[in-house]
Structures are given as structure tokens and as C-alpha cells.
Amino acid sequence: MFGPQVFLRLFVRINQDLWPWQLLAVVIAIFIPVLISRQNRAARRLAVGLMSLAWIVSGYGFLVGYFGPINWPAAWFGWAFVAQGALLAAAVFSGGVHDSRLAIGRLAVLWLLAVCVLPWLAMADSGQWEAVGLFGVAPGTTAAAGALALALVTRTWRWVYLPLLVLWSLFSAALLWVLQTWWLLVTPVATLLLVGAGFWLSPRTAQSPD
Template identity: 45%
Template sequence: MRTDVWTTYSLQDLLMFGPEVYLRLYVRLNQEFWPWQLPVVALGLLVPVLLGRPEASLRRLAWLAIASAWVLSGAGFLLTYYSEINWPAAGFGWAFVVQGVLLAWLGLRSVSQPIFPQGRRFQLVWWLTVVLLPWVTVLESGTVQALAVFGLAPGVTVAATNLVPGALSGRLGWLLVPIPLLWLAFSAATFWSLQVYWLLGLPVAGLVLLVIGYWLSPSPAQSPDRQSAHHDPAHR
């Protein structure tokens, strides 16, 4: 057997499914999960508001909602549906569950203060992501039944919550970065191979939103309170 035969294969040859089969997974998910998408989306839209509230209990609820979105999209879409046609999805499904647990742990221990001085910017970017990004699967499939709902569809869930690592103090936020980056690379390669170019907007948005999250994150230059605390002798 010639050893150079493997050079004739591409990633597309390794995929045992086509674009229609993949997009059909979103339709199945929405049909079987209906009508629970409605409270999931409603809670998702509340997340940026709750994160900025002074009540610690409401911020805890927001972190638990974010963590639950990862667990649900991992155990739901990836393990239950996607792994049937693409075996690496099972590994990512469990990784999503781990990420959800990590988000809950890191988030709940960082609720001493509301996050993001630029709360309105964070809210706007989050809402635009949760409301607009799910439609890329509709544009690709041609049916609204394939809507990629936040909290259920991994691509939208990863993109929106990539705003969050920058909110954590110190280096803790970087613990949340590896799994999303691996997922973005894997999904981008898959979508490119399937030639579903609208869906490439999901990993691209996820990477851009990760950068935006760190740009919006509190720093001495952005937070007057931190600056005043640094210069006020009473805080020394």
C-alpha cells in the first residue's frame, strides 16, 4: 500500500455526513425540546442585567444560567444529537459539561461586586449575540425550525459566553478560554469542510467576542473606583 495515499484525503472525506444532515440536527432539537426554548432564551436575555445587579443572589443566578447553558448544549446537542454522526462531538460534549462546572465554580466565587463598569456596552453586545447570531443556521438551511437557540446550540452559547472570562479577576478567566478555543477551531474546520459558509460566522463571532470581553473587562484605566481606591490614603 502506498504511503502517500493519505495525502489525497481531505477533512471533508473524513466526515460521514453532509450539510443537510448536520442542519437537520437543529430542527430535531427544536422540535423535541419545544416549548422549553422560550424560558431558556428569556433567562439568557436576562443574564447581562443580572450580572450587573447589586444583589449577590441575582449575580449567582446569572452565573448558574451561564453554566447551565454550557451543560445543556453539551449534554443535549453534542452528546444526544451531534455525536450520532460525528464521534469527536461526544468528547466535546463532556468538555462542555466540565466547562459548565468550571463556570459555576469561578462565577460563584467572584460575585462580591457587579461586573463590568461599561454595563450598557456589555448588555448590548450580549443581546445582539443572543438575538442575531442564532439566525445563521436559518440562513444556511432556509428554515426557521433550524434556529440555533442560545443555551441549546453550542455555537451561539460559546460565542455569547466568551464575553464572560474577561469579567473574572486576576488570571482566573484564562481557565475558561481553552475549551472554547478548541471548539471554535473544531467547528470552523467542520463548517469549512461542509461548505456551510454562513455557519463560519459562529466561530468567527466567538473569537471576536472573546476579545471584546477582555476589552470591556474592568481595569484601573477603565474603573474610576479602582483608581480612587489606589490614590486614596484611607485605602492604604
């Protein structure tokens, strides 16, 4: 139904239509690791709440509003992104965000790599700087960085949050492979790696030496 040029043009269109509001997404993306580093329950809940908002905006805005009209499975994933955001919001308001100590430095580095490096991959494929895929706007970057929320939520919420990350990674990898947008293929791979990092960084129950 469409080729790579049409797909990459979606990134340009949404950035042009949103300007200058996507600058707020940049500020939020940089502010989230600052909140997490405070080792404070209220700050951590706010960080997860902002991730929740990013899922909803990118799902409804990009997938439903821009990609869905030319690719109907994308619209389904868009609504799934909205549900994923609602899930994180429910975790925030129901005690699903833990206050255990984390390896904040590692988490912050992975977060900043996701939100600062991955957005430029769409630009590398399209050759247009306006195609930058920002956290909270582009679903790929949002899902990749959002995978690190696995380190911040409790075990039950973690397992409910996981399936969409895996399904989206498989779907987007298949789509990007068919479109031969090779640079963007890094994003679903990074998402799966960050899923592993989220579990690795999550606090573990203390084990008895016996």
C-alpha cells in the same frame, strides 16, 4: 460521514424534540443582561450560574445526544462543554465572580447581539425557521455568548475558562468550512471576537501614575 443537510437537520430535530421548553432558553438569554446590569454580586452570580447551565445543557443535549452519534469528536466537545459549565458553577460558589464595576451598556449590547443574531444563521443555511440555534441549545451560540463571561470572572478563572472557547472556535470553523455552511461560519469568528471583548470589558487593576 455526513453532509451539510444532515448537520443542519440536527438543529431542526432538537428544536422539535424540545418544544416548547426552548422558550425558557429565550427568557433566560434576555434575563441575563438584566441581572448583570444590577451591579449586584448576588445577581451577577446568578447570571454566571445561568450561563453555566446553558453550557451543560447545550453540551450534553446537542453535542453528546444529537451530534456525537454521527461525529465522535463532537461528543468529546460535548463533555468538555459540561466541564466548562461545571467550571463556571465552581467559580460562582468559590468567589470567582467579581463585583467590580463594568461597562454594562457595552456588555449588554454585545450579549444581545450574540443571542439575538447568531441563532438565525443556521436558519439562513438550512432555509428552515425550525433550525434556529438558540442560546442554551445550540453550542455555537452558547459558546459565543458565553465568551462574555470572561468579563465577569476573576483573573485565575478567566484563564482556565479560555482554552475551550478557542479550541471550540477552531474545531467548529474547520467543520463548517468543510461542510460549506457559510453563514454558520460567522459563529466561530464571532466567538473569538467576543473573547477579545470579554478581556477588553473585564476590570483592570489600577495603575500608579509613577
